[in-house]
Amino acid sequence: xxxxxxxxxxxxxxxxxxxxxxxxxxxxxxxxxxxxxxxxxxxxxxxxxxxxxxxxxxxxxxxxxxxxxxxxxxxxxxxxxxxxxxxxxxxxxxxxxxxxxxxxxxxxxxxxxxxxxxxxxxx
Numbered sequence: 001x002x003x004x005x006x007x008x009x010x011x012x013x014x015x016x017x018x019x020x021x022x023x024x025x026x027x028x029x030x031x032x033x034x035x036x037x038x039x040x041x042x043x044x045x046x047x048x049x050x051x052x053x054x055x056x057x058x059x060x061x062x063x064x065x066x067x068x069x070x071x072x073x074x075x076x077x078x079x080x081x082x083x084x085x086x087x088x089x090x091x092x093x094x095x096x097x098x099x100x101x102x103x104x105x106x107x108x109x110x111x112x113x114x115x116x117x118x119x120x121x122x123x
Contacts, residue, residue: 001033001034001065001066001067002065002066002068002091002092003063003064003091003097004064004065004089004090004091005061005062005063005064005091005092006061006062006063006064006074006088006089007087007088008025008059008060008061008078008084008086008087009047009051009057009059009060009084009085009086009087010057010058010059010060010083010084010085011057011058011082011084012044012054012055012057014058014083015058018060021084022060024083025062025078028078029062029066029070029074032066032067032069032070032073032074033066033067034064034065034066034067034070035064035065036062036063036064037062037064038063039060039061039062039063041060042059042060043058043059044058044059045057045059051085051086052085054085057086063092071089075087075089
């Protein structure tokens, strides 16, 4: 299975009740043999240009692991979904993942050093 990034722009009217639309997407991913690694809701944002008379959309990002045939199936289903304005599925960049892991490790090490220096100052 390969790792993909899935970006979805949901209809802005779903702001109060996004859960059914998200559940539909998650079920679609799981039934096609994939799994969700990470989810990031970005909230409601203004679009760069109007899409179907909509000025705003609800942005949602997912990192998913999918078998080879699944991205096309998911893309075809999202194309005909009323809740989704736009979507994009791309292969995840392994260099980006390594960079994020290294940055997280460096941030954790820095936080640990800061705690140690604060304890030394207290004594």
